[in-house]
Amino acid sequence: MKPLTGKSGTNILIGIILALAIAAAVIALVTTDRTAKKGSRLGPEFGYDLTEQKKIDPALILYREAAPVIKTALQKPTALAVGPHDRIYVAGDREICVFDSQAKPLPKIKLTSEPRCLAVAHDGTIYLGIQDHIEVYNDQGKKLAAWESLGDKAVLTAVAVGKNDVFVTDAGNRVVVRYDKSGRLLSFIGKKDPDRNIPGFNVPSPYFDLAIAPDGLLRVVNPGNLMIEAYTFDGDREFWWGKPSTNSIDGFSGCCNPVNFALLPNDEGFVTAEKGLTRIKIYDPAGKFVGVVAGPETFAEHDRILSGKGQGNLEGGLDVAVDSQNRVLVLDPLTDEIRIFTRKTKNL
């Protein structure tokens, strides 16, 4: 037999190497459990499953999606508000997108920094929370003022505007800050004070919302305590409601919820947004659970995007607002959608 030499020998060698490489690749492909279908062989005690908690009794769903979704085209929408004439405002990137009540885009407002939260006064003045300070814009989008910074630790997460006051939640310092409309800092509300029966705000993640209710009291989420608390403008804690429960729909789920809330017109109660079990619910003015606007099934795409980020729930929490027609608007920052829900009539 002739020894393998020269070109033909090299070719055969390359052939063998190629064949081995292909075989190895095939074996790797076959043995890789790309779907995890083979399972981990761990016992049931190692499973974690929220399928049951995500289910919602259809009889509890009181709303339906009633309008096409609005896309803002923002890379990173952060906050939603409804202003005069039911105009819709969405802050994000370095701008505020404005839509009329029929979703027609109006001129955008350009910003110099990234906004985190906003509120719109009856006269159209916009109070915008940047990382550590408030900026004020008129209804034409002209910047009127930039208030003083609340310091390095400040993380502003919500703004509420009253007749004479502006209230801001600072998640970094875990307080509510009261200003007059000229930007003069008047007081801090909600600092831990056992003498006044104030437990302090427990804020484990960057969600910390507030609003001014028709009874003239502030409502502030105490997220880590899974409660909404009522404070006077002078900082007295009057009452509170909310209970932790992941299994029962009338409670707030997980470690810290609700992430955001809005007030229904005519003192009809609260619309709350939760993370973890991504859902929007209604409570009456006393905090009694009334029903559901939309549950995790409605926000499946949100949940899919969130789990793909591997970031827990650090970003993407739903924001809510309500217009004068009682429509519930939900900003989904992950899908860049404003979804609009109306209460079902009895026939639906």
Next chain:
Amino acid sequence: MAQEQIDSKEISRRDLLQGGLRNLCLLGVGGAAGLLIGRSRAQATVWQIDPYTCISCGNCASYCVMEESAVKCVHAFAMCGYCDLCTGFLEPEPDAINKGAENELCPTGAIKREFVEDPYYQYTIDEKLCNGCGKCVKGCNAFGNGSLFLQVRHDRCLNCNQCSIAAACPSQSFRRVPADQPYIIKEAYHAG
């Protein structure tokens, strides 16, 4: 065995807590760079898990060639909310918030809860008890900040040529990383 201080006790949890959300929201994990503890190894690369793509499937607990998996849960304290109702530590519906085994999520009791200051708690992993099952990672991701995650621990890993967990990983989260930067520590604002 001396453990690498990946869940670094050198960093004051109180400091992180006080730096708090500002760190988390703005700066990412400032201290994380300090946690990337290098170990000189003959090999240029080692196996590691990308914590952003890992789906905590459970295979890390059962596919390692070692009797006790080289994969363990680790904790990025700078991302943690120090929650009282930690969903990585407690069953979704605890009867009461306490350290009782009946309420703990971890089947092996590997997570330790410690009071820091009202109302905050810190959670540390007892690696001797952790089997890398990822159940706590799921709980933390489901509701919380995602600060618990899995890593191959290089004081245990044999650095097999073909990691048998990698072959069984449904999300292709195992990859080779430089041996002098053997950990992928989660950060609050991860690009990508």
